[in-house]
Amino acid sequence: MITNQLALVRREIWEHRSIWVTPAAVALVVTLLTIASFVAASGFGETKDMAIILASNVSDTERKAALIAFLIGNTIAFLMAMWFLMIFYSLDALNAERKDKSILFWRSLPITDAETVVSKLFTAVILIPMITFAAVAVSQLINLILMSIWISAEGGSPGLLIWGSLPLFDTWLATFIVLLAIPAWTSPLIGWFLFVSAWTKRSPFLTAFLPIAVLPIMEYVVFRTSMLGDAIVNRFSMKTMPLFDLDVFRFFDDHKFRSAAEENISLLALLDPGKFVASVDLWLGMVVCGLFITAAIYVRRYRDDS
Amino acid sequence: MTSLVTAHGVTKRYGDIRAVDNVSFEIEKGKILGLIGPNGAGKTTLLKALLGLTDCEGQLSVLGLDPFRQRKELMQNICFIADVAVLPRWIRVSQLLHFVEQTHPNFSRDRAEELLKSTKIRRDSKVRELSKGMVTQLHLSIITAVDAKFLVLDEPTLGLDIIFRKEFYGNLLNDYFDGERTILITTHQVEEIENLLTDIMFINDGRILLDASMEALPESYVELVTSGDNADSARNLGPIYERDLFGKKVMTFEKIEREKLAGFGEMHTPSIADLFVAKIKGAAA
Numbered sequence: 396m397i398t399n400q401l402a403l404v405r406r407e408i409w410e411h412r413s414i415w416v417t418p419a420a421v422a423l424v425v426t427l428l429t430i431a432s433f434v435a436a437s438g439f440g441e442t443k444d445m446a447i448i449l450a451s452n453v454s455d456t457e458r459k460a461a462l463i464a465f466l467i468g469n470t471i472a473f474l475m476a477m478w479f480l481m482i483f484y485s486l487d488a489l490n491a492e493r494k495d496k497s498i499l500f501w502r503s504l505p506i507t508d509a510e511t512v513v514s515k516l517f518t519a520v521i522l523i524p525m526i527t528f529a530a531v532a533v534s535q536l537i538n539l540i541l542m543s544i545w546i547s548a549e550g551g552s553p554g555l556l557i558w559g560s561l562p563l564f565d566t567w568l569a570t571f572i573v574l575l576a577i578p579a580w581t582s583p584l585i586g587w588f589l590f591v592s593a594w595t596k597r598s599p600f601l602t603a604f605l606p607i608a609v610l611p612i613m614e615y616v617v618f619r620t621s622m623l624g625d626a627i628v629n630r631f632s633m634k635t636m637p638l639f640d641l642d643v644f645r646f647f648d649d650h651k652f653r654s655a656a657e658e659n660i661s662l663l664a665l666l667d668p669g670k671f672v673a674s675v676d677l678w679l680g681m682v683v684c685g686l687f688i689t690a691a692i693y694v695r696r697y698r699d700d701s
Numbered sequence: 702m703t704s705l706v707t708a709h710g711v712t713k714r715y716g717d718i719r720a721v722d723n724v725s726f727e728i729e730k731g732k733i734l735g736l737i738g739p740n741g742a743g744k745t746t747l748l749k750a751l752l753g754l755t756d757c758e759g760q761l762s763v764l765g766l767d768p769f770r771q772r773k774e775l776m777q778n779i780c781f782i783a784d785v786a787v788l789p790r791w792i793r794v795s796q797l798l799h800f801v802e803q804t805h806p807n808f809s810r811d812r813a814e815e816l817l818k819s820t821k822i823r824r825d826s827k828v829r830e831l832s833k834g835m836v837t838q839l840h841l842s843i844i845t846a847v848d849a850k851f852l853v854l855d856e857p858t859l860g861l862d863i864i865f866r867k868e869f870y871g872n873l874l875n876d877y878f879d880g881e882r883t884i885l886i887t888t889h890q891v892e893e894i895e896n897l898l899t900d901i902m903f904i905n906d907g908r909i910l911l912d913a914s915m916e917a918l919p920e921s922y923v924e925l926v927t928s929g930d931n932a933d934s935a936r937n938l939g940p941i942y943e944r945d946l947f948g949k950k951v952m953t954f955e956k957i958e959r960e961k962l963a964g965f966g967e968m969h970t971p972s973i974a975d976l977f978v979a980k981i982k983g984a985a986a
Contacts, residue, residue: 497789
């Protein structure tokens with residue numbers, strides 16, 4: 396069972412190279428942008444020197460908050476890429492094998508349909524976030540090292556400006572939790588996408604998104620309510636995730652940012668995993684995901700595509 | 702003999718159509734059975750039922766297992782090659798070998814590597830980079846390296862040239878078949894497998910028209926080449942099928958004593974292809 400799962404997940408990495416190519420490409424782009432920003436900043440002469448002096452003289456907590464902001468900014472592109480990756484992977488995962496008829500080969504091996512579908516779900520909700528996290532961590536390290544080199548070259552002290560104040564592991568742990576919480580929160584959508592991927596004979600993308608777009612409109616026209624639309628928007632949005640201890644999306648507002656810095660707040664402290672795990676909405680979503688996954692297994696097992 | 706497959710009243714419906722219609726048969730261990738039928742006869746549906754790929758009515762047992770409900774256990778002792786090139790095109794040969802090694806308890810990687818040594822297939826090639834013949838060679842090498850009791854081949858040589866086809870069946874006999882294993886083959890190129898088979902089964906419109914051992918065919922069927930008055934006399938004995946050949950009449954008889962036909966013309970055992978046509982057309986007449 397475990398050996399089969401490992402082999403099946405490895406197969407997903409072989410087949411869907413975008414699982415690791417996309418985060419790697421984002422890491423490369425982020426790094427190139429960082430280098431470009433250093434090159435651009437170097438051209439500002441005195442202003443740049445003043446900024447370094449200023450950064451050296453602010454309090455440790457303010458520097459810490461600024462570094463957290465830098466790391467979050469660094470992560471946003473990865474989060475967006477992970478979102479698209481999860482959607483497109485889930486829509487393709489059980490469809491590609493039917494398109495090229497290789498499903499006949501996979502089903503000729505002693506592996507159950509449930510094992511196969513679960514491996515696809517695992518890839519979408521665990522593997523993709525884990526690889527994304529690895530890419531975020533490596534990218535941030537590279538960027539911080541590059542920043543250190545640049546600060547040294549400009550006469551500043553990277554030990555003081557970066558490494559002395561850097562809450563790196565705290566931020567990484569927070570990032571890791573967020574990256575795992577996102578797929579858990581969006582699991583009903585991922586389950587739906589995997590089901591569509593196993594079921595549709597048409598374009599999985601259109602088949603998946605048409606009801607998502609049309610049903611809320613119909614609900615509004617017929618009942619003048621927007622329960623379905625709200626439920627879908629909530630699952631697409633990080634804002635509604637019951638993970639954050641305060642309105643983290645106002646973190647960058649000047650007032651909040653200052654208070655966060657003054658309170659010596661860490662990114663990890665903004666999260667409340669207990670509240671998230673205890674959330675009824677989270678478990679309801681997982682039940683919906685489970686129903687879609689069961690339907691996907693049923694369709695793969697019973698439908699004759701050959 | 703031990704029955705590897707037992708089917709009683711097996712039926713598969715697609716809406717109102719019965720792709721397989723109440724068929725009953727047994728396949729014994731150590732046999733090479735040819736399942737022959739025209740397009741749409743129900744061959745592939747029957748194979749899918751045997752492989753647990755589709756559910757069906759009736760009682761069906763393969764290796765003592767319910768194929769649909771115990772497919773995972775079944776697949777440890779059964780291999781198949783389908784009529785379409787089903788190996789995933791994106792995978793590398795080495796990855797494929799590794800995957801099967803990890804997931805199939807009866808697969809021998811060493812055996813597969815040994816079999817592949819005699820081919821031009823490179824381990825770092827992707828399946829999409831191989832010719833159709835090489836893909837079939839690769840697939841056959843993999844399933845030959847599985848210590849399976851039952852091998853199902855559905856049009857395995859479709860689209861291959863004559864050299865690859867001959868090589869395929871040669872390898873099948875030399876590398877896979879050992880008298881203990883059982884093979885079920887469907888193909889349109891009946892004449893190419895005629896000498897391999899121990900048993901034959903004809904299927905048409907979802908029903909079995911013939912289920913016999915190759916040894917029993919000469920006793921049951923005879924083809925008579927005749928002409929003129931002899932043809933009229935032979936016709937009175939009730940041939941199941943008659944055709945013209947270079948101005949002569951060729952009649953196929955079923956379960957008739959050869960002595961009765963003596964003197965009407967030249968007699969011989971019909972080839973599988975001729976018998977197939979006779980049974981199909983005879984049943985339709």
